[in-house]
Amino acid sequence: MFRNRLWQFAIMMLVFSLGLVACASTAEEAPELVGGFEIPTVEEGSFNVAMVLIGPHDDGGWSQAHFEGLEFVEANIDNVHTAFIENVPEGADSEQIFRSLSRKGFDLIFGTSFGYMDPMETVADEFPDTMYIHISGIKSNTTNFGNLFGAMENMKYLAGMLAGARAQMDGNPKLGYMATFPIPEELRLGNAIALGMRRTCPECTMDIRWINTWHDPILEKEAAASLFDAGAQVVFTGADTPAVADVAQEKGKWGVTYDWDGSCKIDACLTAPYWVWGPVYEGITQGVIDGTYQPGWDYFDADTGALGLYGFMEGETLQPGVAELPAEVIAEVRGLIAATLAGSFTRFDVFSGPIYDNQGNLIVPAGAALEQVDLDAFPEFDLGCEYCMKWWAEGITAELP
């Protein structure tokens, strides 16, 4: 009895699957893009570009900004085929992904998270004909493995000015910064926020929470709530999703999101420093196709159009929480943005002396400014940085981890 039923069931399934096959083979003929999903493969005769993402391609933040950059490349350069792989954890697992993409024959591969650095370096050695561009790292082999980043500190600085002014106006001069990992990038951006904050609100202080992840919507929410509960009026995120603004909305306070221009839609969001990767990726892809791109340490400024501050760029309107700020603050920020976009106010102007750390030590004397290597390095990297990026600016109420 039981076996009979089993066989009946099996035969029924077989018939069903054959029917399905018949339907399916008539329904779809497109090779890669099938309905809502795709299989990353190369296209004969095209220049094939792949991108590896740490989060979902529609995370509302970091990964989405990169993904849109990739779409921009496909739309704007002829004969380019693109593909992506999302949710790739950093570390050993990613090495297999990079190797597999290289084996398939992709010509240019973007890796968009810090922890892909060493795996990309390893794979770049094995596939000298493929170009690897790593976002936010510190390594390059100057032949087919380069790194790329931009002066986000300018936008964070301006957002810090707005947040400081807002906290001052609300009578609660406290900010919070939800940082990811204690690496130079996160200290640099945190310090930029603090310097901006002190410019508009000298009595303001800023608290820090380390979350040790780039992408964890739950943890990001908890950390943001913890900062608000500890008294912060405005909280910044250094992580990938707009969770901070949602929490701010619940708590009746303010959040500053990051990465993607679509991340700052709700009223509790003051502004968002964001990336516009499209033109940068287009330039690099075109350069690689033409054989003119030199991989190395590529660090772009806002005059490339690749950086934005939500509410202040062309076609955007101020968020309600910013529109209420004193007119002179808004005017000052607008002036600085114009200078930033024109290239006359750069990352080295953000980090120019005198800068004191939160222990009261003078880090950068008046008249001096940080160099590029200072922005990227801890003293122990042995890269020869003079001031380095291992300090918290004045006003930050946390110790270094």
Add this chain to the structure above:
Amino acid sequence: MDQSKWLGLAVSTGAVVVALILGGVILFLVGGNPVRTYIFMAKASFGSLGVLSDTLTKATPLILTGLACAIAFRMRLWNIGAEGQFFLGAFGASAVVLTPLLGADTSPWIMLPAMMLAGALAGALWGFIPGYLKARFDVNEIISSLMMNYIAIAWNNFFIFAVWSEGGFQMSPQFPRSAWLPRLTNYSQSAPILQGLTTHMGLIIGLVAAVIIWWIVFRSRWGYEIRLIGDNPRAARYAGINIARNTILVMMLSGALAGLAGMSEISGVVHRLQGSISPGYGFTGIIIAWLAKLNPLIIIPVSILFGALILAGREIQPSGIPTLLQGIILVSLIASDFLLRYKIRFTKRTQEA
């Protein structure tokens, strides 16, 4: 459990087929071509030497954690802590290199066995704790071994973030070459075909371990005791078998195997201690052990299939669909177990008054 062997095999195979069909329906509903997708998936895990090597690399830790779970489950000891024992094994192996107990210029012939020993010991220690608590105080090992996972991850993080952190980053410095398990690609100079193949010695360790565990379970006196305790603890007690002692020993062996998996992964693939070294190998080991019906030799092909499934899943983007497919296959396989245990009878419902 007295069905013939072929039925078990047929039901498991049937479950995979059903799962693939269900997955096909979903692929079809989201607008994909199921057949084409499955062909892509098969190619992506077995289609060339390179991806086959990747599949075997993925299967390596799964074989060892699968064995770790299987040996414990044989005795009805529910060791859910293979994940933590994996992390501790990675830690133990790293400690040899990073403390450093052995210098960078140590011969690999000494370095690698030392790392294996340290990894296995650290894993065994992590298994000993819930084992001892179970044997001495009858503490539920499911809860204690599960909780130990979190401690293990936090323990590793402490060393990654502080003690062995390289320049403030959340990873240790890279191990010297003497601490790397040999990989196929190392021999690419004499055989160019091996270029880029990352299958490493850990696979051999896993295969040898599977044979040894098979021998222990089915051919040794100790294995007989383990099986007897699992099947009928009361009878085992009457037969004079020391259950407490065996509980501790089996948990330690289980932990040692998972620890070895951690060592093999860290020394064969990652080459440094860092976070996210395991996408849940310890938990997948539970499923693998179960699907292999706790047979150490069957664990090998099941692990390879799982390695392939993990790898192939990445061939479809966005990544939600492949995760869904993997989930469907797992649920089907586990549900098929139900068919083996119970007989389905269709009866006419009698009319109620």
